[in-house]
Amino acid sequence: MRRPVLLPHLIVAALMVAAFLATQMRLDGDSRPRGDLEDLAALAARDDLNVLFVLVDTLRADHLGAYGYARPTSPRIDALAETGIRFEDHLAQSSWTKTSMSSIWTSLYPQHVGVLRSTDVISPEADLPAETLRRAGFRTVGLWRNGWVAPNFGFGQGFESYVTPRPGRPPEGFRRENPGFRLVGNDFDIVTSFDELLRTSGDGRWFVYAHMMDVHQYATDEESALFGPTYLDAYDNAIHFTDRAVDALLDLLEARDLRDRTLVVLASDHGEAFGEHGFEGHARDLHAEVTRTPWILSLPFRLDPGIVIDAPSENVDVWPTVFDLLGIELDAPIDGRSLAPEIRTALARAGGAPEDAGPRAPHPPRTRIAHLDRHWARAEVAPLHAVALTTDRHRLFYYPGRTDLYDRERDPAERANLAERDPETAAALRQTVEDYLASEPVWSGGVPQVELDDMQLGQLRALGYVVEGGR
Amino acid sequence: MSARGTTILAARTTARPRVLRALRRAGLASLLALPVVVSTGCHETDPLESIHALQSQGEWLESASRLQALVEASPEDARLQLEYGKALLAVGEATRAIWPLRRATEDEGLAREAGVLLSMALLSSMNPDDAIAAASRVLELDPEAAEALFVRSRAYVAARREEDALNDADRYVELEPDDPQGRLLQLGILVMLEQLGEAEEAIAAAAPIFEDLADSKPEEAARFCVLEGVFAWEKGDREAGEQHLEGCLARFPEEPIAVIETVAAWDRAGEAEQATTIVRDALSRDPDRAEYRLMLAERLRAIGDDDEAEHVLREGTQRLEGPGPWLALHDFYVAIDDHAQAAEAMREALDRMSDPPAALRIAYADDLLLSGDLVAAEREAEQLPPPGVHLVRGRIHLARRDPAAARAALEEGLRLWPDNASARWLAGRAAEQMGDLPGAIAHYRESVRSDPARSPAAAELAEIYAAMGAGRDAIEFADRHLASHPEDPEAAALLLRLARRFDRTDASTRALAALAAMPGRKEPLRAEQAREQGSALAVAGSEDPAPRADADPSLESALIDAPRDPGVLLVLARALSAREPGSDRVVMLARSALMLGGGGEAGTLLGRTLVERGDFTAAIPVLQHAISSLPAPAIAQYWLGHAHESLGQMDAAREAYARSLEHPGLSAAERADATQRARAPLDDSRGRGPSAP
Structure with missing residues (x-):
């Protein structure tokens, strides 16, 4: 009779467990399991998912490592992209927060939302994502610090709580751009609020919108002051600082074992100029430096490696895509479209199942729109529209009486105006813009107006905006 | 769908803004401070009992941590x-607090209490x-919930819905007629709505309530007393207002609000002397009250009596403990530009602090530096943590x-510390003194x-x-300087000078209007004229200095003194070029000289240096521009020839060499080289590097 041998079985079992854990755990604090196309498809059926929407104000894509920047500004955001979905060719709908955010939330182009000026309000007819998610049983919370997304502009619709966190103690050596116009607090105040929310929420599902402002404020501290003395350096320092705040949000999810129950969406409303086309800051024109923004999706499971979607995308696509992934149907009129099919295709390829993905075809041609009323701060004068129309090949800038045309592939920095050399393309695209500008907001009740009070003007001026009006 | 956010707020008249401002100042602003009233009602569980015990001892932070x-x-x-x-509300x-309170409102039994607190937290x-x-949900449960009415009224005020706010405040006063806070809230809203008749009635109705507080809460009673006086004064009955305020002063001599508001009323009436007398009296009654001392010193400074102001502040350092009086004295000395005394005062203040903040230590080092004691400043700087050590060190250098x-x-x-505008300015000056004009401009712009x-x-x-001849930019920044220094006649004088130079009558008008708003301060205009003459002399004296390689130290020194003089920049660049051809510094100096109007000479040197560095493509337009601006561009043509030749553009090279021979200016060796290159068949197949003779 053979004597029972326990040890080999134990070793084998231990090795099996270790192998299993190796596939399920990451070493650097990301406890999400590895996932694939099947997990993606299963998202729509899950009833335990939360949504964290991190909006980093004033974040240009080309200053993130994930988008090829040489400086190590964003290791944590890069890690999100490396294990998630990054949209390579992504554009914002404006270079001014209010217009851009109203497009993100409604999935409509600015002309169709009608929020182009300081006094415009998102129509109460709009069915914003927070309303949709609240109906779906999510606790909805907005944590914001930018006065242009204040509730009296209509941005609080659907949020159970829509608050500006009170400022806490700033980090050691905390600095920000402009001592004369200070927006109080910093993004770690949002982290603190998020922590409290998680602590007290119990098991219910939630949707949190965290609008981070420290890149806008060029805020940094000693730990993140890495790159030098110029304002471009300070901007990069601020990205690093905000990257740490984003990491702190993710750490809170980890600490509560919520990472594998949370879909994280990271996007921005606009970028920032450093004199590339004569301006510094934003909300003045629509060139690439102020409209090329990041969009990253981090799923409740890790993709290894992450995938890159190179089909053209824009901020109006963010919520159609998220809702598509979550299995929530949208019946409102939208200009955006879901990129979920592209994600599925890319994921199928990454998983070595090309038969599921179908033939690799070029993405369909697409025309994208960014829009800025350059008189946004002057309610008493006529609009001064600037519109950027982006096709696969060209980028056209429409101004009253002027057209600039650039070749996207050969001239991504938008330096050589081709409008005179290629008048036919310029005329055709200009006509498209004129048709767009002739269209109307989709709301039957028009665009509500609000008067800015002194407190609000003060808050907006604290962001460095020169806004007329007040009472 | 949400129905909120669509209110169109009608524009209000500002017929009586002074009344509103004065009353707000007089105490209604306190309404904005949310009184957080936290009960310590007992809940019969062990952990809560111990937590409540902590709270009753004022240990709210610890109680919050345990909760x-x-x-x-x-x-x-x-x-x-x-x-x-x-507990979170209690610790600010x-x-x-919103999140736990919102959860608590979901419990039927707690909804009322939690709802009021939630409303306060949200506000x-x-x-x-x-x-x-949140408050409305409480009122749905209990329409008589007075605290909910109070907080909702305040929320309506914040939402600029004053009519709704008044309805709630009225109802609150009905329910809680003896609560002074409710009376103040109601009164404040009436003033906001400019219902001054009703406000007067409200004051009369509230007076007995505040009268009763004279002993128990004298500050509140004094605030209300002042409010009555200011109301009467601003309504037009100055005599009654004056008498009432004097009465408040007599009744509440210990309450600063009575002094401060009475002084403010006299100031508004244009009787600053009377206001100063009141402050002086208050200080003599209570010489240990620092705020009276500061007020008096400021007023004395404003009327030019610096000696008396200094005396008042110095007396404060003898009477009062701690660093505060010394810091006040420090600020006074800084304001009168006496940095040696300022440094002494700051030293005294620092000695009275166990762990002085870095900002004060930087200020001390700065004072030492500005007083000329560089050694002591350096010693202090070395003790500072970054970034202070770097900034002070930079200033010392x-x-x-x-x-x-x-x-x-x-x-x-x-x-x-990227937002330090002063350090940016100093970095700009350092860059200028190095001859790096683009670097200086970048720092100056970022300082602005x-x-x-x-x-x-x-x-x-x-x-x-202006030195670059860019009138539009010059006027724009002069305008911005004046806008940010509206009290500085030098700023207006600068704009005026530039407006005249660039023939901008609109800017002249703005400058003169700004100067006109500074009565009795026209001297800088004359000083500006004198400076213009002086500048002209200085420029005349620096013309055409000879390039001498052995003069670098003195030329570097001249550059520190005159960083915007293109002649100095050019001479230094030439001197360096002889020793370090093609160096970064020569490019920087020549470029700065060119930007400041150094003309074809600067362009020639820059172009030549670019050729020497092998940057032929960049050199060509610079040299072509120099050629167009010089009557005898022999050297520029010669180096243009080298640039074209190096790029394999042989016809253009030959032409440039030939043209260089048409003018005087080449050395004998250059002339021989140009002659040879203009005539000799050049190798057309590829470019070759420059070969300076």
Whole structure:
């Protein structure tokens, strides 16, 4: 009779467990399991998912490592992209927060939302994502610090709580751009609020919108002051600082074992100029430096490696895509479209199942729109529209009486105006813009107006905006 | 769909803004401070009992910490959530309190109490709409809930819905007629609505309530007393207002609000002397009250009596403990530009602090530096943590005429403190003194962007752009400098000078209007004229200095003194070029000279240096521009020839060499070389490097 041998079985079992854990755990604090196309498809059926929407104000894509920047500004955001979905060719709908955010939330182009000026309000007819998610049983919370997304502009619709966190103690050596116009607090105040929310929420599902402002404020501290003395350096320092705040949000999810129950969406409303086309800051024109923004999706499971979607995308696509992934149907009129099919295709390829993905075809041609009323701060004068129309090949800038045309592939920095050399393309695209500008907001009740009070003007001026009006 | 956010707020008249402002100042502003009333009602569980015991001892922070752990363990316990929310509110964490309080409102038995607190937390978090909603839910449960009416009224005020606010305030006063806070709230809203008749009635009705507080809460009673006086005064009955305020002073001589508001009323009436007398009397009654002392010193400074102001502040340092009086004295000396005395005062203040903040230590080092004691300043700087050490060090290097070291130190400091407008300005000066005009412009622009009021960077830019002949930019920055220094006649004089130079009558008008708003301060205009004459002499004296390679130290020194003189820049660049052909510094100096109007000479040197560096493509347009601006561009043509030749553009090269021979200016060796290259068949197949003779 053979004597029972326990040890080999134990070793084998231990090795099996270790192998299993190796596939399920990451070493650097990301406890999400590895996932694939099947997990993606299963998202729509899950009833335990939360949504964290991190909006980093004033974040240009080309200053993130994930988008090829040489400086190590964003290791944590890069890690999100490396294990998630990054949209390579992504554009914002404006270079001014209010217009851009109203497009993100409604999935409509600015002309169709009608929020182009300081006094415009998102129509109460709009069915914003927070309303949709609240109906779906999510606790909805907005944590914001930018006065242009204040509730009296209509941005609080659907949020159970829509608050500006009170400022806490700033980090050691905390600095920000402009001592004369200070927006109080910093993004770690949002982290603190998020922590409290998680602590007290119990098991219910939630949707949190965290609008981070420290890149806008060029805020940094000693730990993140890495790159030098110029304002471009300070901007990069601020990205690093905000990257740490984003990491702190993710750490809170980890600490509560919520990472594998949370879909994280990271996007921005606009970028920032450093004199590339004569301006510094934003909300003045629509060139690439102020409209090329990041969009990253981090799923409740890790993709290894992450995938890159190179089909053209824009901020109006963010919520159609998220809702598509979550299995929530949208019946409102939208200009955006879901990129979920592209994600599925890319994921199928990454998983070595090309038969599921179908033939690799070029993405369909697409025309994208960014829009800025350059008189946004002057309610008493006529609009001064600037519109950027982006096709696969060209980028056209429409101004009253002027057209600039650039070749996207050969001239991504938008330096050589081709409008005179290629008048036919310029005329055709200009006509498209004129048709767009002739269209109307989709709301039957028009665009509500609000008067800015002194407190609000003060808050907006604290962001460095020169806004007329007040009472 | 949400129905909120669509209110169109009608524009109101500002017929009586002074009344509103004065009353707000007099005490209604206190309404904005949310009184957080936290009860310590007992809940019969052991942990809560011990927590309540802590709270009754004022240990709210510790109680919040313990409650946090309990909530963490039992997030479904609504009572714990309520207690936790209360504790967070009590320690000023209003936003954090929202979440537990909202959870607590979901419990039917706690909804009323939690709802009121939630409304307060939301209001403190700048969310009046949600605060209104939370209070309204409480009022649906209990229409007589007075606290909910109070907080909702305040939320309506914050939401600019004054009519709704008044309805709630009226109802609250009905329910709680003896609560002074309710009376003040009602009164404040009536004034906002400019219902002054009703406000007067409200004051009369509230008077007995505040009268009763004279002993128990004299500050509140004094505030209301002042409010009555200011109301009468601003309504037009100055005599009654004056008498009433004097009465308040007599009844509440110990209450600063009575002094401060009476002084403000006299100031508004244009009787500053009477106001000063009141402050002086108040100080003599209560010489240990620092705020009276500061008020008096400020007033004395304003009327030019610096000696008396100094005496008042110095007396404060003898009577009062702590660093405060010394800091006040320090600020006074800084204001009168006596940095040696300022340094002494700051030293005294620092000696009275166990762990003085870095900002004060930087200020001390700065005072030492500005008083000329560089050694002591350096000693202090070395004790400072970054970025202070770098910034002070940079300033010391600048004072020691070492702009390169100054710039390096300042830029290191700016990495950690990018919004320091003064340091940016100093870095700009250091860059200028190194001959790096683009670097200087970048720093100056960023200083203006940081905080134009804290440095003269906009004025520097205006001068630089003027020197470059860029009138539009020069006027723009002179305008910005004046806008950020509206009290500075020098700023107006600068704009006026540039407006005349660039023939901009619109800018002249703005400058003259600004000067006109500064009565009795026209001297700078004359000083500006004198400066213009002086500048002209200085420029005349610096014309055409000879390039001498052995004169670098004196030329570097001349550059520190005159960084915007293209002649100095050019001479230094030539001297360096002879020793370090093609160096970065020569490019920087020549480019700066070119930007400042150095013309074809600067362009020739820059173009030549670019050729020497192998940057032929960049050199060609620079040299072509120089050629177009020089009557005898032999040297520029010669180097243009080299540039074309190096790029394999042989026809253009031959032509340039030939043209270089048409003018005087080449050395004998250059002439021979140009002659040979103009005639000899050049190798057309490829470019070749320049070969300077």
